[in-house]
Amino acid sequence: MCLCMTLAYQLAWQHALRGESENVQRQLGLYAQALAQRIDRYRTLPEVLSLDPELRSALHQALDQPLSPSQVDHLNRKLELANGVSQASTLTLIDLHGKALAASNWRDARSNVGEDYSFRPYVQQALAQGSGRFYGIGMTTGLAGYFLSRAIEDEHGRITGLVAIKILLHELESEWLQVPDTVLASDAHGVVFLASGDDWRYRLLQPLSAADEAELAATRQYANQPLRPLRYKVEEQLDHGGTLARLQEPALPGRTLWHTQLLPASRWQLHLLHNTDASRTTSRWAAAAAGGAWLALCLLWLFVRQRQRITRLRLRSRQELETVLHQHAQELRTAQDGILQAAQQAARTTDTGLSPSLEHLPQGVVIIDADLNLVAWNSRYVELFRYPAELMRVGHPIEDLLRHNARRGLLGSGPVEGAIQRRLQHLRSGKPHLHESAKGDGTVLEIRGNPLPGGGFVTSYADITSYKNAARELRSLADTLEKRIAERTRDLDAAKQEAERANRYKTRFVNAAVHDLLQPLNAARMYTSLLPGHLHDAAGRQVAHSIDQALASQDAILTSLLDIARMESGQLEVHVRDFALNALLEVVQNNFGMQAESEGLTLRCLPTHYVVHSDEALLRRILQNFVSNAIRYTRKGRIVVGCRRVGQQLRIEVHDQGPGIPESLQQEVFEEFRRLDEGHADDRGTGLGLAIVERLGRLLGHEIGLRSQLGKGSVFWVTVPLGDAAALAPPPVPSHVQQPDTGPLHGACAWYVEDDPSTRAATCALLQRWGCQLPFAGGAPEALAEAAPGNAPQLVLLDVHLGAFYGPDVYTQLCERWGSAPPVILLTAERDATLRRQAAERGWGFLAKPVRPPALRALMSQTLVRGREGG
Numbered sequence: 001m002c003l004c005m006t007l008a009y010q011l012a013w014q015h016a017l018r019g020e021s022e023n024v025q026r027q028l029g030l031y032a033q034a035l036a037q038r039i040d041r042y043r044t045l046p047e048v049l050s051l052d053p054e055l056r057s058a059l060h061q062a063l064d065q066p067l068s069p070s071q072v073d074h075l076n077r078k079l080e081l082a083n084g085v086s087q088a089s090t091l092t093l094i095d096l097h098g099k100a101l102a103a104s105n106w107r108d109a110r111s112n113v114g115e116d117y118s119f120r121p122y123v124q125q126a127l128a129q130g131s132g133r134f135y136g137i138g139m140t141t142g143l144a145g146y147f148l149s150r151a152i153e154d155e156h157g158r159i160t161g162l163v164a165i166k167i168l169l170h171e172l173e174s175e176w177l178q179v180p181d182t183v184l185a186s187d188a189h190g191v192v193f194l195a196s197g198d199d200w201r202y203r204l205l206q207p208l209s210a211a212d213e214a215e216l217a218a219t220r221q222y223a224n225q226p227l228r229p230l231r232y233k234v235e236e237q238l239d240h241g242g243t244l245a246r247l248q249e250p251a252l253p254g255r256t257l258w259h260t261q262l263l264p265a266s267r268w269q270l271h272l273l274h275n276t277d278a279s280r281t282t283s284r285w286a287a288a289a290a291g292g293a294w295l296a297l298c299l300l301w302l303f304v305r306q307r308q309r310i311t312r313l314r315l316r317s318r319q320e321l322e323t324v325l326h327q328h329a330q331e332l333r334t335a336q337d338g339i340l341q342a343a344q345q346a347a348r349t350t351d352t353g354l355s356p357s358l359e360h361l362p363q364g365v366v367i368i369d370a371d372l373n374l375v376a377w378n379s380r381y382v383e384l385f386r387y388p389a390e391l392m393r394v395g396h397p398i399e400d401l402l403r404h405n406a407r408r409g410l411l412g413s414g415p416v417e418g419a420i421q422r423r424l425q426h427l428r429s430g431k432p433h434l435h436e437s438a439k440g441d442g443t444v445l446e447i448r449g450n451p452l453p454g455g456g457f458v459t460s461y462a463d464i465t466s467y468k469n470a471a472r473e474l475r476s477l478a479d480t481l482e483k484r485i486a487e488r489t490r491d492l493d494a495a496k497q498e499a500e501r502a503n504r505y506k507t508r509f510v511n512a513a514v515h516d517l518l519q520p521l522n523a524a525r526m527y528t529s530l531l532p533g534h535l536h537d538a539a540g541r542q543v544a545h546s547i548d549q550a551l552a553s554q555d556a557i558l559t560s561l562l563d564i565a566r567m568e569s570g571q572l573e574v575h576v577r578d579f580a581l582n583a584l585l586e587v588v589q590n591n592f593g594m595q596a597e598s599e600g601l602t603l604r605c606l607p608t609h610y611v612v613h614s615d616e617a618l619l620r621r622i623l624q625n626f627v628s629n630a631i632r633y634t635r636k637g638r639i640v641v642g643c644r645r646v647g648q649q650l651r652i653e654v655h656d657q658g659p660g661i662p663e664s665l666q667q668e669v670f671e672e673f674r675r676l677d678e679g680h681a682d683d684r685g686t687g688l689g690l691a692i693v694e695r696l697g698r699l700l701g702h703e704i705g706l707r708s709q710l711g712k713g714s715v716f717w718v719t720v721p722l723g724d725a726a727a728l729a730p731p732p733v734p735s736h737v738q739q740p741d742t743g744p745l746h747g748a749c750a751w752y753v754e755d756d757p758s759t760r761a762a763t764c765a766l767l768q769r770w771g772c773q774l775p776f777a778g779g780a781p782e783a784l785a786e787a788a789p790g791n792a793p794q795l796v797l798l799d800v801h802l803g804a805f806y807g808p809d810v811y812t813q814l815c816e817r818w819g820s821a822p823p824v825i826l827l828t829a830e831r832d833a834t835l836r837r838q839a840a841e842r843g844w845g846f847l848a849k850p851v852r853p854p855a856l857r858a859l860m861s862q863t864l865v866r867g868r869e870g871g
Contacts, residue, residue, distance in 0.1 A: 001294045005287040012286030016279035020257060021242045022664060024181075024274050028261040031183060032270050035172060035263070039146065042167050045091075046131075046150035047543055049082065049163045055093060058102075059161035060154050062095045075102035076113065089145055090138075090166040096159070098123050110140050117164075121219050122147040126162040133266065135193060136221040143168065144193065169194060182252070182273035189216065191227060192271075199250040203230035232258075247273065254280070363460040370455030372398050372427055384445070384461055385410070399424060409440060427457050436464070444468045573833045574615050574699060578723030581612050581650070584620050585641060592627050599631055602638035610643060610650050613723035618696050622704075623652065625689040626716040630656035634713075646719065653717040660710040669706070670694040693718075744861045746771035750795040753810065754827070755779040755802045759849075763797070763827075766853060780805035784813055792818035795864060800828035800835065808838075823863045827851055 049055060058067060058075055067075075079091040083104035090112060091104040098118025106113050117123050117139075125132025126149035137144045149164040176183040176196035185194035189212045190205040202225045208216070216222065231249040238244065243258040257274040358365050364381030368374055374396045382392060391401055402420045405411055411419040426433060430451040437445050446462040528547050535544060585605040596603035612619075623641065630639045637657030644651045661669060670690045697704035697718060708714035750772050754760040764777050775793065776786050780802040796814070800807040807826060815821045825845035828835070839846040845859050 001291055004294050005291045008290030009283045009287035013279060013283040016282045017238065017242075017257065017276065018240055020274060020276065020279055021238065021240045021259065022662070024242070024257060024259045024272050025261070026662075026664065027179075027181070028259055028270055028272050031172075031176070031272070032261055032263055034175070035169075035185070035270070038169065038172065039148075039167065039266075042148065042165055044543065044547075045082075046148055046163050046165050047539070049091070050150045050152045051540055051543065054078065055163060056152055056154060056160070058093070059095060059152050062101060063160060067101060072102055072113070076104070076106035078102075079104040080106065089143070089168045090141070092117075092164045092166070093161065094123060094149075094164060095161045096127070098127075101161075105141070108141075110142075112140050115140050119219065120147070122149040122164060123162065125149065126151045126164070127159055130159075132162075134219075134221075135187060135266075135268075136219065137223040137225065138166065139220060139223065142223070145169065180275070184271040184273070186269050186271065188267040191216075191222065192230065193222070197250070200230070202227055204228065205230055232256075244276070253277075361460075363462045365458065365460050366398075367452070367458045368398050368427065368456055372424065374398060374401075375456065381461060384443075384463070398427070410437075430455075430457065574618065576613060576615050576700070578611055578613050578725075578727050579616050580728065581610050581643065581652070582608050584616060584623070587620060588623050588627055588641060591624065592631065596631050596639060599634075600636060601631060601634055603627070603631070604638065604640050606640065606642040608643045610645070611723040611725040611728060612650055612720045614700060614702065614720045618700060619702075619718070619720065622693050622696055622702075622718050623654065625693045626654040626718075629689060629716070630654055630658065630714075634658040637713075645722075648722055649719045650722055651717050651719045653715050655713065655715050657713040660712055661706070661708040661714055662710060663708075666706050666708060670704075744864045745857065747773065748795060748860075748864055749773045749775060749793045750797060750860075751775065751783065751793045752777040752797045753780060753783045753802065753807070754797075754799045756799075763851075766856075770857060779803070780807075780810045783810065784817070787814045787817035789817070789819045792820045792822050794822060794867065795860060796822055796824040797860075798824055798826055800826055800830050823867045825859060825863060827856075 054075070055078075058071060061067060061071075075093060079093065079102055083089075083091045092100050092112045093102040094100050094117055098116055098120075100112045100115045100117060103112035105111050120134060120136070122132035122134035125134075130151045132147075132149040134147045134149075135145070136147070145166040145168050147164055147166050149162050151159045151162045154160050173194055173196060179196070181196075182200065183194075183196045184192045184200055186192045186205055189208060192200055192203040192205065195201040195203075202222060204227050207229070208227070229249075230247075232245045232247045234243055234245045235255065236244040241259065244255050245258050246252075246254075247256050252273065252275065255276050257276050259272050259274070261270045262268075263270065358376065358378035361378060362380065364384045365378050366374070366381050367376040374392070374394055376394075377392065385401075385405065387401065387404065391404060399420065402411070402423055403416075406416045406420060411423075427449075432451065433447070433449045435447055437447055439445065442465065443463060444465045446464045447459065448462075449457060449459045451457055528544055585608065589603065589605040593603050627639065627641065634656045635658070639657075640655045642653055642655070644653060670693070694704055696702075700720075703719040705717050705719070706714065745767075748771075750767065752760065752763060752767070752774060754763070754777070760777055764774055767774055775791070776783060778786075796811065798807045798811055802810060807828070811824055823843075823845070825847060826835075826839055827847050827849060829849040836846050845863050847856060847859060
């Protein structure tokens, strides 16, 4: 048994330790991702500020002469404003000699302005290499932070100074405090500079060399903080990358699982110290279970042996038991006959009527003969009905007792004589009876009557008042419970209605909030589309491209949040029909083929002849999410989209050759904002695509699935029901369409009705760049005042929500004033399917904000060409 328990303990310990190691590694990955995201949030800010003309001019002037107090004050306020927008810690402008010319904390008593930072590595790196990074304690403020710097060059490419940003990371330490494990971050020297506990900060994981000590002293990285050693003893190196150690100072109880992850970009290391008591407890339970199983086997063997012995005993004693049963049955028959004889003898020998053999019974009992005269009774019978002594005599007719009860109202309402005759006739018939009777004082009697052998009748009267009262209370309790259930049901209905109202309010709030957020985002995307034409250096165009990508990611997040809100509120319309799947796969191939090629991948959608029953638009969105994720996470190889029939269902699969997904994360990837780290650095996704896929699958009743193997790739699939191919309409015969003229926007006349000034200014600049004429651009009141017969444009760009005005109504009034109806395109942040359908029915164009310039240009060109052909 001891050997079995030891083996079970070791196996359980290794299994539990391996599981905890996987969880620790996954947590380390999340912490590393959070740290990288926090730094990435501010990474582009120094690059943007390095292009600022005022900062470049100030540093160029500082080479020849000092800046005036007014110039310094202006620069301080400019950096303070930029710092307030970015919510960083400190922004500092430093000249070529390492002196701080201006800083965002110029109002503080310990301001950076005027301080010499030439000894700091981030200053030296920026002046020598163009950019720098460094973590250390601020010499001026005394607060630790991460410094990012960017060199500023003049028009000849010479470095004249730099701009530095300091990022505080104490919020990460606050987040680490919420978990029971110990989280540490150490630099390249092995110094712990971030920790989830104060005792762990500024500890040495390894002794410093003389060169390390000299470097720390020269850069004053940790100021005057004493660096104490972290004392620990390594007990075992695990196969899956972890270490078992005992922490001595600071002390941790028991053995600690220690995992480390390298951050290549910064040469830092993240450490997570996890207590293994849970694994040890699991192992002990496993050992106990193994010992219990061993004991159970032993007991089972003993049980089988015992059952065999009992079987032999049963075979031997069966005859004895049959004999005993036969004797007992004979004795019972003899006792029954004796009781009947004793009752008959008591009836024959009773002179007073009170039978001693009936006195012990709790019921009232009366015996009458075949002539309906009293033979015997007990005192309980007299007590229940309070008969006078002169009536209780042997041989007295039972009819007199019935008449006595009738005079006291015990026979109920109605004719008395009829009630008496009915009872007498029942006794003469000799039929058994059972009924209940209520007396005037509230007593309820259960009356049972049975005929006697040889004539006569015996009747018993049992007092069941307490039983009836209990039954009434139970019925009352049941009624009360039913009322409470009804009340609770009404309360639940009210709560459900309140929840539905809250959900509708939440959806309206999300729609309104997204609408308001998309307005400035639309203007920003319009402006960024104009930036490349005004920037002539590669660095500026790269910054503009980064800004456009960030805005596109924000647009994708807002759009996804709006879609999730619409799905949860039930406002997303579903149009299920039979359609050929091959056309949808061709659209996916055309939309993503070039993108896959740009990433060095091959996308192939296998042709199919199947017809499916689903919503074509929503199914296309599911497949597009699958393919987009496959491109994002596949480094090389190919991506295949194909179909597999499963009974009356068709499973559409997307195969990739990416890194694969661990089994422990395969459910989490369908949650909101869950992203893996293996994607391309410039396209990390929003973390909402698969969450939307999961909701669309539930909405359509389609099963969504995933299977994956690490290092070999993943397969995402959706199962849809097969449709009826015979129900499909024949494809329309393509007609010849005349090719539009080159440059339809050049010289075109358009009106732009928009109440948001920033969006209006950005769009107008874009339209003028395309060669459009804009005689009018303004709000709804100005448009109505400007419109007159003869000045109708060729095209109208119209917002839907125009303050107190509604866009479609404004368009109707404009057409009345013009006397004509030019084509119109709705540009709106409202993504209501009803509005989109109404626009399609009226032949209007529709674009959702934020508008992508290529999409706007294409739709305007198409609308103008269609208008010219129709004219």
